Amino acid sequence: MEDLNLRIGGQILSVLWELFPNHPVLLPCFDDPQKHTGAFVSKPLLGREGQNITIRRGGNVLQQTADDFGGQRCIHQEFVQSESFDGFLPQLGVWMVGEKAVALGVRETRELILVSDSPFVPHVVT
Numbered sequence: 001m002e003d004l005n006l007r008i009g010g011q012i013l014s015v016l017w018e019l020f021p022n023h024p025v026l027l028p029c030f031d032d033p034q035k036h037t038g039a040f041v042s043k044p045l046l047g048r049e050g051q052n053i054t055i056r057r058g059g060n061v062l063q064q065t066a067d068d069f070g071g072q073r074c075i076h077q078e079f080v081q082s083e084s085f086d087g088f089l090p091q092l093g094v095w096m097v098g099e100k101a102v103a104l105g106v107r108e109t110r111e112l113i114l115v116s117d118s119p120f121v122p123h124v125v126t
Helices: 002-010 012-019
Strands: 040-044 054-057 060-064 074-078 089-097 100-109
Touching: 012 074
Parallel strands: none
Antiparallel strands: 040 054, 040 074, 054 060, 089 100
């Protein structure tokens, strides 16, 4: 059962795309990188904060990270270039309790891939 949970958890993005193709809040995601026609991101089934991520466009590697999760099977999701602000790409993280948003975290990077030591940006919400 644990093996099944790991496979389902790691592949949830490709499973969601298979169940709901062209849904407006999902990006195309496949187990096979050959199914992508444009830029895509390869992510290990199990990973953490930008480890072992590869971004490819037209057969070229745009950026790649290494770490503890290499050598395992990956999923391949369409790459969408985020907008930058003063040269930084932000990532917003929302903490939910039930159906209520209770906190917001902002991390940013000058790279395409956010990693564990990317700065946390202080903020105040009043």
